[in-house]
Amino acid sequence: MMRKLYRNIAIVTAVFILILTAMLAVSYYQMQQVSPLETGVMETLKELNETNGDNELLQQQIRELDLLSRKAYFVKEGQLKMGLYLLLGMALVLVTCLNLYYKETKNLPDKEFDPIDEWAIKTNARKYISWVAVVVAVVCVCLVGLQHIDFKGLLAKSDGEVLEEAQVDEAEAGESQDSQTQEAADTLATEEAKAEESDSAKVEDDMPELKVSSKAFRGNNSSGVSSARGIATSWNLNGKKNILWQSSIPKHGYNSPVITGRNVFITGADAKARELYCYDVWTGELKWTLKADGIAGSPSTMPKVNADTGLAASTVATNGEQVCAIFATGDVICADMEGKRLWAKNIGLPDNHYGYASSLLMYGSTLIIQYQNNSNAKILALNAKNGNTIWSKGAKDKIAWSSPIIATLGGKSALVVMGNPAIAAYNLSNGNELWRVECMSGEVGSSPACAGGVVFGASEYAKCIAIDGATGETLWEASDYLPECSSLAATKDLVFCATSYGMVCAYDAKTGEVKKEHDLTTPFYSSPVVVDGKVYLFSNSGKVYIFSASTFDLITSFETGEKTFATPAFTDGIMIVRTDKSLYCVKKK
Amino acid sequence: MMGIIYSLNTMAVARFPKPDFTSGYEYPEIIHGVPNELFWNVMDIVLLIAMMGLVVWAAYKKRGRSIILSMSVVSVLYFGFFRSGCVCSVGSIQNVVMATVDSDYNLPLYVLLLFLLPIIFALLFGRVFCSGVCPLGALQELVNVRNFRLSRAVSATLSMIPWGYLAFTILYAATRSQFLICRLDPFIGIFRLGGDIGVMSFGILLLIMSIFIGRPFCQFLCPYGALLSVFSSLSWKKLEITNKGCINCSLCGVACPVDAIRPPQSSKMKEERKRGVKRIILFAILLPVLTFTGAVLVGSQSDALSLAHKDVYLYEMLLRQEANPELDEPLEVETFNALGGNMEELKAKVDGIRSDYEFYSYFAGAFIGFVIGFKLLKLSLKRGRKTYEIDMARCTMCGKCFNYCPQNLKTSK
Secondary structure (H helix, E strand, O other), X not given: OHHHXXXXXXXXXXXXXXXXXXXXXXXXXXXXXXXXXXXXXXXXXXXXXXXXXXXXXXXXXXXXXXXHHHHHHHHHHHHHHHHHXXXXXXXXXXXXXXXXXXXXXXXXXXOOOOOOOHHHHHHHHHHHHXXXXXXXXXXXXXXXXXXXXXXXXXXXHHHHHHHHHHHHHHHHHHHHHOOHHHHHHHHHHHHHHHHHHHHHHHHHHHOOOOOOOEOOXXXXXXXXXXXXXXXXXXXXXXXXXXXXXXXXXXXXXXXXXEEEOOXXXXXEEOOOOEEEEEEEOOOOOEEEEEEOOOOOOOOOOOOOOOOOOOOOOOOOEEOOOEEEEEOOOOEEEEEEOOOOEEEEEEOOOOOOOOOOOOOOEEEOOEEEEEEOOOOOOEEEEEEOOOOOEEEEEEOOOEOOOOOOXXXXXXXXXXXXXXXXXXXXXXXXXXXXXXXXXXXOOOOOOOOOEEEOOEEEEEOOOOXXXXXXXXXXXXXXXXXXXXXXXXXXEEOOOEEEEEOOOOEEEEEEOOOOOEEEEEEOOOOOOOOOEEEOOEEEEEOOOOEEEEXXXXXXXXXXXXXXXXXXXXXXXXXXXXXEEEOOOEXXXXXXX | OHHHHHOHHHHHHHHOOXXXXXXXXXXXXXXXXXXXXXXXXXXXXXXXXXXXXXXXXXXXXXXXXXXXHHHHHHHXXXXXXXXXXXXXXXXXXXXXXXXXXXXXXXXXXXXXXXXXXXXXXXXXHOOHHHHHOOHHHHHHHHHOOOOOOOOHHHHHHHOOHHHHHHHHXXXXXXXXXXXXXXXXXXXXXXXXXXXXXXXXXXXXXXHHHXXXXXXXXXXXXXXXXXXXXXXXXXXXXXXXXXXXXXXOOOHHHHHOOOOOEEOOOOOOOOOOHHXXXXXXXXXXXXXXXXXXXXXXXXXXXXXXHHHXXXXXXXXXXXXXXXXXXXXXXXXXXXXXXXXXOOHHHHHHHHHHHHHHHHHXXXXXXXXXXXXXXXXXXXOOOOOOOOOOEEOOOOOXXXXXXXXXXXXXXXXXX
8 A cells, every 4th residue: 555655656756856857947948048137128228328428317227127137037046946956855755755665676686687697798798898899999090080081182182083084085085086196196185184183183182271361461350460380481483492383463453462271362453454363372373353343333434543552452351251352443342262253332432542552351251341531431341241231430530541450359359440540449240439549640551450458550650559458548659660551560579560761670569669670771561470480571672571579580581582562471381472473372392 | 957957056157247336346355265174184084984994894794784874874965965075085086196297286195095095995895985985876875776787798898987987087187187087077066056067967867877776877987986996806805795604595696786796607608618718818919909009099089189178279279260260259269369378388388288198198098908908808717606706896885785695684683
């Protein structure tokens, strides 16, 4: 009788536990989904408070709502805890009832799984352990294999083999039809084709996966710092020492290369056409060209621009899926990695007496344009997938030629732009101004830099300034050496500056004191980039200077022989340089 | 489920930022209490010795289970809930390993004693600590209602897991990556009423299993249990089910929840002696081969394993972020950048860690390979037995067999 009772209590308790567990799980899941302090009402009130900071009543409402949200959350949590204690109590009842139910029978022999033979059990155990060991070993070997197989390389090789086979078949067909002379010519052609295939395949076989990208002017986020490693410190364009390839560029431009995956992007323009080019990073082959034509609102005649600026001074930006370019006409085009045009629009012919020069920047799928114009300068955030405007902010500054950067300020990513007269930081998601420091003057062509949460900016005839990125407070100012076109690059210790009158220097990032300077008597338009503990810098004449990033001591310098105004782009062991007439790839051999 | 809910406290703190006070209120300075004061440390050691002594007395002299069960209750309440299950002897392996490889690491005497005392008792009397002194085992013992037996061959296979666990515990402790045992302790969250949801859920699952299977954690997971089993098999005193002579009734074997009673050897599978000898020779040859293979296989995974170290993980995150800046920055990367972290310094550090991992991964792999080889060799040996005997390596001294033995009942009458 009692045994039956225990059994029934155990069953009821088990069902109760199951139901309660399900209820608690649902309740817990609901709590997880809720962000009590991020409700629509709260957000709206906070936004109102930002624009109307002195409204005591509003602030009181926010406080009350905040308290209410917290209370509601913790009351719910208390209920969950109570449910848990109930669950524990029920579990105790279940175990007790089961114990009592099995009190008289639990000591009975259980069903015997094994043969009553010690040796048979050992034999089975040996078998199982051996199998488990083999399976574990196979899994380990597979893991090792997966780590070392280059799937992209294999695919590329596979494609190459198919192509090669097709060519052999074609050659065989030719042999049966053509004359002996023709046969010989075909054979020669086939051999040459094979040789080229072989070279190409060799390059692809050797091709490691490129982990480091350079997705905008001066690298990712336009930071002037790259995490690339193993960059050559000497090369020679004539002797092809450490030169993987050199390709010509169809149309002229001062913009810099960007790299993502195995694509290198640049633009070029003249009075006839404006074009976006994609090169192969391993071979230098021009993979595709996309023309910026047929765009509604695009001017029929080219704007008058300075020869030092040209029609394609702005560097493109990519996020690895889309690549966007802008030209002096105000035409913006965006393509996918295969060169398919996704959208194009004209954002207005910039009223710019030298020519439009600000480079693009991408943050996820948001395209940032620092639209420099004498009449209606603004900062635009467009959806890179379709060109729709996400937000637009009218700039209070005068025209400039600077490019925006993305910096980590107070632990969060923010947009930093430099103009005349201010350096300002903006919220990337809505364009709200975070802080603004009016410190610049004249024609601002240099771009800012950021390291360790400190924003650095400098421009000729103004000053070099360090601003606390979290607060917008000025940390120091200096005016020893100031850049004209070249932008700053910074580490947490030093700020590197190259001027158009031949002086280069490193400021102490904490004090603004000039730690080291070099009189190189050659102008610099290209910007320094910090790579692998070194600073790479090109003079306008094409002379390369490589400094130590920690001491700014000159490590080496040499002439390349080609004028260089663009800033190089870096990836794993590779540097892509644009000169005034070609694009070349530096790689240690 | 309990795990999910217990962790709410911790999550709530993270979810709510501190209120913005505008009244000039200043937060009080946070004072961290000293976790283990001397008095309680001494108390732990005294209780540990006393409880193990009582278990020895109960097992060897009284041959009764009631005292052992009482010890289990005390252990769960004191070492478990009151002392929050830390530092425990199981986790002390890691401290000892760290002290061995790092001369700068100061191993407290208290922790050393927690590590050594159960081993000393195991060398003398068997796995006394596992009996009713270890709070993890005691908790499982207390909820156990009925034992549904697993196949002994399957049990023997599953009992290899603790050795792998021990190997990786040593690897992670030696490379100063993390204390794996503490991190994956399934019952600590229950004792502390809070912890990682996944681990606590696993703990709950183990407890539910414990209702119908004897001590699943002790049998198939505990790395300290694996260590103690070695010393226990060499113990000075061997536990006997009865001192009145075994009548081969097999009840003790049925009662044992951890399959530690070995029946009389009466092989029905006839095998030529020559074949058996050949097998032993084969496994003896395989032993170094398996050791080497294990070393190579685990050693080849050292880079992947090294991701368990926070610096290596951060470095990989930074590289990934650098390659894909469009992705949302993880908090770690944001912090690293905000603090002006130096990538080169980090890389140098990571290189050193990876080098350590390479060395210790080979060691861990060799250890696992050796254990598998040794187990296969052991399973190839035949040993004659005329009565039911206790396998000291497996026996957790729960005392159930004493109560089942009709000879003991006769004695008590």
